[in-house]
Amino acid sequence: MSWIPHVTVATIVQDDQQRFLFVEEQSLSASHLVINQPAGHVEAHETLIEAAVRETLEETGWTVDVTHLLGIYTYTPPADPDCTYYRFCFLAKPLSHDAARPLDTGIEQALWMTLEALEETARARSPLVIRCVQDALQGKRYPLDIIFEQPLFNSSPDLLNA
Known part of the structure; x- marks a missing residue:
């Protein structure tokens, strides 16, 4: 088998009570439910930020405003x-919630938890889930303009030949 890279996004959403938005989901590699940030693969013709907003909505019903790149x-x-x-993790503010929206297949529920509550479950999907929350709590953040994504269709010949 050959090496396979996967480009993924994750979103750290924090409320005013120091809780974070997580999903409880089925894991193909584990026989039990795991906890993750709203996260998933980037789809064709989608920017990283668009993917983060989409995944958060599909997995939690929350519409968010992405504010920073966490790491x-x-x-x-x-x-x-x-x-x-390869996980591009973003910080986002919660804007609105659609409780009636069906969640993605494999997502059992969206839930708000503190880092301590997450650690007590011992069900983080990967070490990145805890690490990203720790980094957010330490104040790590980068401006979104650190990311440059070449538009898919651009009529400028100078950019096409760059």
Whole structure:
């Protein structure tokens, strides 16, 4: 088998009570439910920020405003050394919630938890889940303009030949 890179996004959403938005989801590699940030793969023709907003809405019913890049993280699961996840993790503010919106397949529920409550469950999907919350609590953040994504369709010949 050859090495497979996966580009993913995750969103850290914090409320005014020091709780974070998580999802309880089915894991293909575990026989129990795990806890993760709203997260998923970037789809074709989608920017990283668009993917983060979409995944958060699809998995939690929350519409968010992405405010900062928290960091870029990599993870290679011990059970699959030929697969590496590149996680672009964003900070976002909650804007509105649609409680009637059906959640993505595999998502059991969205829930708000503190870091301590998450750690007590011992069900974080990967070490990145806890690390990203720790980084957010430490105040790590980068402006969104640190990311440049070349538009898919651009009529400028100068940019096409760059």
